Amino acid sequence: MHLSFQSLNGFTRPLARLIDQFERLPGIGPRTAQRLALYLIRQPKEQIQALIQALQDAHTQVGQCQICFHLSVDTLCDICHNENRNSRLLCIVADSRDVIALERTREYKGRYHVLGGLISPMDGIGPELLQIKTLLARLEKNMIEEVILALAPSVEGDTTSLYLARLLKPLTQVSRIAYGLPVGSELEYVDPVTLSRALEGRRILE
Amino acid sequence: MHLSFQSLNGFTRPLARLIDQFERLPGIGPRTAQRLALYLIRQPKEQIQALIQALQDAHTQVGQCQICFHLSVDTLCDICHNENRNSRLLCIVADSRDVIALERTREYKGRYHVLGGLISPMDGIGPELLQIKTLLARLEKNMIEEVILALAPSVEGDTTSLYLARLLKPLTQVSRIAYGLPVGSELEYVDPVTLSRALEGRRILE
Numbered sequence: 563m564h565l566s567f568q569s570l571n572g573f574t575r576p577l578a579r580l581i582d583q584f585e586r587l588p589g590i591g592p593r594t595a596q597r598l599a600l601y602l603i604r605q606p607k608e609q610i611q612a613l614i615q616a617l618q619d620a621h622t623q624v625g626q627c628q629i630c631f632h633l634s635v636d637t638l639c640d641i642c643h644n645e646n647r648n649s650r651l652l653c654i655v656a657d658s659r660d661v662i663a664l665e666r667t668r669e670y671k672g673r674y675h676v677l678g679g680l681i682s683p684m685d686g687i688g689p690e691l692l693q694i695k696t697l698l699a700r701l702e703k704n705m706i707e708e709v710i711l712a713l714a715p716s717v718e719g720d721t722t723s724l725y726l727a728r729l730l731k732p733l734t735q736v737s738r739i740a741y742g743l744p745v746g747s748e749l750e751y752v753d754p755v756t757l758s759r760a761l762e763g764r765r766i767l768e
Numbered sequence: 769m770h771l772s773f774q775s776l777n778g779f780t781r782p783l784a785r786l787i788d789q790f791e792r793l794p795g796i797g798p799r800t801a802q803r804l805a806l807y808l809i810r811q812p813k814e815q816i817q818a819l820i821q822a823l824q825d826a827h828t829q830v831g832q833c834q835i836c837f838h839l840s841v842d843t844l845c846d847i848c849h850n851e852n853r854n855s856r857l858l859c860i861v862a863d864s865r866d867v868i869a870l871e872r873t874r875e876y877k878g879r880y881h882v883l884g885g886l887i888s889p890m891d892g893i894g895p896e897l898l899q900i901k902t903l904l905a906r907l908e909k910n911m912i913e914e915v916i917l918a919l920a921p922s923v924e925g926d927t928t929s930l931y932l933a934r935l936l937k938p939l940t941q942v943s944r945i946a947y948g949l950p951v952g953s954e955l956e957y958v959d960p961v962t963l964s965r966a967l968e969g970r971r972i973l974e
Contacts, residue, residue: 573868574846576822576825576826577826580822580826588804589800596865598793598794598796599826600865601794602826603830605827607827613789614824616782617786617808617816617819617820618820619785620782620785620805620808621809621816624782633780634780635781658806659802
């Protein structure tokens, strides 16, 4: 009878299970998982409920914009929904975090298209797994004057930029944000000023 | 109408709320909070439910042992419940994490008493806020041959050890784990071998 409450690695079962759940999260090691679990079981019930509610709401309510595939609660995201944004300018990014990083610059007034990743043969990610068909459909359906490629300066980013440039140049003008970003960095962590310069300094691909 | 879904720092509301909840946790900065939230909303429903269940279970089920104040699901913890443990030997620690660290050494076969902190006049923590009355009650009620003070080698640990040594020496033999631990370290992070040596090398206080 007492067995069901036996210790796991010194922790009582429910605590061990919570630690285990935290350890599954990216970048959370055993020490951090322990610290978080021990912290949380001492917090008032209201804080736990707020965390649980936030988890549930974010998971059930946040989906993807049906046009640009940015994270969105509604069918259309705030940017696609906003008629003041320039619908003839399209910025291609790998991830929703990159949209958020670019929005922080307050420089860009066009729309986005979120690929959902980068071409990476090593990881078995080919163009068919990215939002490229939907991108082509947007270009067919709408008058797009310029497509800006805003992908990280990495092997995968370069591969994807090259692939998209070849694919899109027959259809519209294609540019790429300037290499103001240090090579090897990730777009989402670049400061807004550097990102602004990279946007301004973009060059038409020929 | 659309206002209720407006972006907060570029994130949709439910996501911003989840990030905010994560940022309240100790040692979780804005970047980690974002990473965790964006990771979790992409996981299958089952994983979110498992995390929520673990949080709820740990928070509602884990309490304190009524004898030693170690974390416990039952009224008595596994250690107080275990009749093979030496009930005449009592190890005093600041926190439940220290019990777990000491249990990992597999050297100690006595019982524990968890103070719930250390005396710290700077933080307004006096002896009355710690489990010291309950410790005295245990000593009165039970035949304790030795009390081992296993507190961190810090100002607060030393203050608390001194205070307890004076209080307990008229009642029983009082020892202190050896300074094998590097000064400034925290007991829970010391490796089991060093902790074992510190236990072996304990000296009777005179």
